[in-house]
Amino acid sequence: MDGNGRWAQQQGKKRVFGHKSGVESVRSTVTTARKLGVKALTLFAFSSENWQRPEEEVSVLMELFMLVLNREVKRLHKNDIRFQVIGDVSRFSDKLQEKIRAAEQLTENNTGMVLSVAANYGGRWDIANAAKQLAAAVANQEMQLNDIDENALDRFTSLTNMPDLDLMIRTGGDHRISNFLLWQAAYAEFYFTDVLWPEFNEDEFIRAVDTFTQRERRFGKTGEQVKQQP
Numbered sequence: 001m002d003g004n005g006r007w008a009q010q011q012g013k014k015r016v017f018g019h020k021s022g023v024e025s026v027r028s029t030v031t032t033a034r035k036l037g038v039k040a041l042t043l044f045a046f047s048s049e050n051w052q053r054p055e056e057e058v059s060v061l062m063e064l065f066m067l068v069l070n071r072e073v074k075r076l077h078k079n080d081i082r083f084q085v086i087g088d089v090s091r092f093s094d095k096l097q098e099k100i101r102a103a104e105q106l107t108e109n110n111t112g113m114v115l116s117v118a119a120n121y122g123g124r125w126d127i128a129n130a131a132k133q134l135a136a137a138v139a140n141q142e143m144q145l146n147d148i149d150e151n152a153l154d155r156f157t158s159l160t161n162m163p164d165l166d167l168m169i170r171t172g173g174d175h176r177i178s179n180f181l182l183w184q185a186a187y188a189e190f191y192f193t194d195v196l197w198p199e200f201n202e203d204e205f206i207r208a209v210d211t212f213t214q215r216e217r218r219f220g221k222t223g224e225q226v227k228q229q230p
């Protein structure tokens with residue numbers, strides 16, 4: 001979800017105004033995803049590197065996170081959406097951590113869609129964290145060294161048990177992953193748009209999904225092999 005700051009600045013407003021407007025895009029994206037039958041939606045809200053931003057901006061982002069949790073969780077629950085936060089939440093305030101836990105608990109049995117919000121998240125952190133847990137399992141003799149393979153590591157990553165990542169959308173004009181779902185993106189389709197996040201609405205989302213449906217996904221095979229598959 002990139003481009004909040006620039007969107008605000010284009011209108012002569014402060015960057016934080018863009019973050020506030022971006023909340024509306026989050027709302028519409030969640031609603032549209034649910035409507036389209038998307039099974040899992042993961043939003044990159046705050047990276048491990050975003051702490052380096054000016055203090056005022058970081059604190060507005062934290063307040064917004066809190067506000068949105070308070071305001072929207074009931075609606076998520078009503079729409080059968082399971083909510084979870086991925087990332088190292090231990091750096092957030094106790095109050096925020098408490099809210100996150102409550103929202104996760106309330107919605108844990110919902111099956112319509114999984115909404116994961118990546119907060120204090122980094123793709124490298126995710127992989128390193130999984131490696132650490134694997135090492136612990138071997139050290140405790142719950143696992144053997146030879147049990148370590150891609151599936152074993154995957155089980156300790158933050159989106160384990162989720163469907164494979166099909167489509168990664170980045171708004172705001174930059175063409176990079178910025179340490180988002182590195183492990184999970186192995187076979188994802190990428191969609192980059194210049195649209196700034198506050199302007200990313202239902203039409204834009206559907207445009208991205210339409211593009212995705214036209215891609216030929218070969219997963220290492222040839223085009224002919226893929227076409228022959230039932």
Ligand code: IPE
Pocket residue numbers: 001002003004005006007019045046047050061172197
């Ligand atoms: C929003 O966009 C994403 C967050 C990190 C919360 P930005 O704040 O990165 O906006 P730009 O890229 O400066 O326009």
Ligand code: MG
Pocket residue numbers: 002003172
């Ligand atoms: Mg940015």
